[in-house]
Amino acid sequence: METLLDIRNLHVMYKTDDHDIYALNGVNLTLEKGTTLGLVGETGAGKTTTALSIMRLLPDKVGFITSGEIYFEGKNILDLSEAQMREMRGSDISMIFQDPMTSLNPMHTVGTQIGEVIKLHNRDLSKSEIEARVDEMLEMVGIPAERKIEYPHQFSGGMKQRVVIAIALACNPKLLLADEPTTALDVTIQAQVLTMMNELKDNLNTSMILITHDLGVVAQICDSVAIMYAGEIVEKGTVQDIFEGEVHHPYTIGLFGSVPDLTKKTDRLNPIDGLMPDPTELPPGCRFAERCPYRKDICTQTSPALVELGTHQIKCHFPQNAKGDR
Numbered sequence: 001m002e003t004l005l006d007i008r009n010l011h012v013m014y015k016t017d018d019h020d021i022y023a024l025n026g027v028n029l030t031l032e033k034g035t036t037l038g039l040v041g042e043t044g045a046g047k048t049t050t051a052l053s054i055m056r057l058l059p060d061k062v063g064f065i066t067s068g069e070i071y072f073e074g075k076n077i078l079d080l081s082e083a084q085m086r087e088m089r090g091s092d093i094s095m096i097f098q099d100p101m102t103s104l105n106p107m108h109t110v111g112t113q114i115g116e117v118i119k120l121h122n123r124d125l126s127k128s129e130i131e132a133r134v135d136e137m138l139e140m141v142g143i144p145a146e147r148k149i150e151y152p153h154q155f156s157g158g159m160k161q162r163v164v165i166a167i168a169l170a171c172n173p174k175l176l177l178a179d180e181p182t183t184a185l186d187v188t189i190q191a192q193v194l195t196m197m198n199e200l201k202d203n204l205n206t207s208m209i210l211i212t213h214d215l216g217v218v219a220q221i222c223d224s225v226a227i228m229y230a231g232e233i234v235e236k237g238t239v240q241d242i243f244e245g246e247v248h249h250p251y252t253i254g255l256f257g258s259v260p261d262l263t264k265k266t267d268r269l270n271p272i273d274g275l276m277p278d279p280t281e282l283p284p285g286c287r288f289a290e291r292c293p294y295r296k297d298i299c300t301q302t303s304p305a306l307v308e309l310g311t312h313q314i315k316c317h318f319p320q321n322a323k324g325d326r
């Protein structure tokens with residue numbers, strides 16, 4: 001397998017008037033070509049920040065990559081100029097944002113917005129070829145092509161999100177970052193959209209990072225999984241490692257709650273008692289220690305090393321056997 005994306009020791013900080021927020025604290029992630037990685041974790045874990053860092057779209061003068069590297073096809077994209085990066089967005093790397101409402105322009109028809117992306121990255125296409133591709137993209141996400149002349153406000157939330165997905169896919173990106181792409185959609189549409197995204201991945205060899213709260217989706221679509229907590233990846237592995245491995249990070253066991261195996265369809269994350277640590281003042285040692293039922297003295301003092309079990313990695317002093325708890 002060939003590595004498409006390799007994130008090394010990424011640190012990101014948000015600087016606001018009052019606080020320094022340590023959002024990513026040494027993220028390491030790799031994505032192989034043609035595969036889908038599920039990125040899972042509670043709100044505030046740093047999932048969106050990870051995706052925005054790859055796009056180099058952290059909020060200006062607030063979000064800062066303080067150290068680390070992001071290699072895309074072997075090149076550190078943190079070294080690219082803004083112009084080079086703009087060229088890359090949309091054609092090589094594309095993102096579906098968490099909030100679909102903010103990513104559409106209310107002043108242009110949906111057809112125009114899809115067409116613009118296609119035109120920008122395929123300058124040799126004729127007008128009618130672009131139109132045909134717009135129709136194709138809309139139909140692909142389940143919207144009749146004749147609705148291309150409508151404006152975003154004429155679409156429901158779910159339909160808008162499908163337009164956003166069509167725009168993200170319009171240029172066959174090598175890497176698609178999908179930040180909870182179906183959260184706003186109702187359950188039947190969710191399934192359709194995910195099936196569509198899955199087909200795209202197979203047909204076009206698109207690699208994807210899928211940020212989701214839905215473990216059923218992870219089991220169904222992902223090849224590998226990374227579990228995020230307080231700006232770190234606390235466990236990662238193949239989907240089999242995560243769902244069927246012998247031992248796990250106590251956080252994963254908590255999150256997965258009653259999910260027994262890969263065959264169970266949908267399940268949301270399990271709520272865990274307590275809160276994530278304050279990102280302005282992270283505790284020493286393991287960031288999960290305060291909430292961990294298996295905590296020992298060392299956990300609050302020393303940051304755990306990565307336990308490596310083949311493809312399965314767990315950042316914990318005492319990985320736990322999950323069988324009893326699931």
Ligand SMILES: Nc1ncnc2c1ncn2[C@@H]1O[C@H](COP(=O)(O)OP(=O)(O)O)[C@@H](O)[C@H]1O
Nearest residue numbers: 014021023042043044045046047048049059279
């Ligand atoms: N624009 C911002 N300004 C300040 N803090 C932010 C900003 N965006 C995110 N954060 C903080 O960074 C941390 C990670 O957030 P985020 O990446 O959005 O997590 P997730 O997507 O996993 O919910 C959180 O503590 C969040 O409050």
Ligand SMILES: [Mg+2]
Nearest residue numbers: 047048049098
């Ligand atoms: Mg988010």
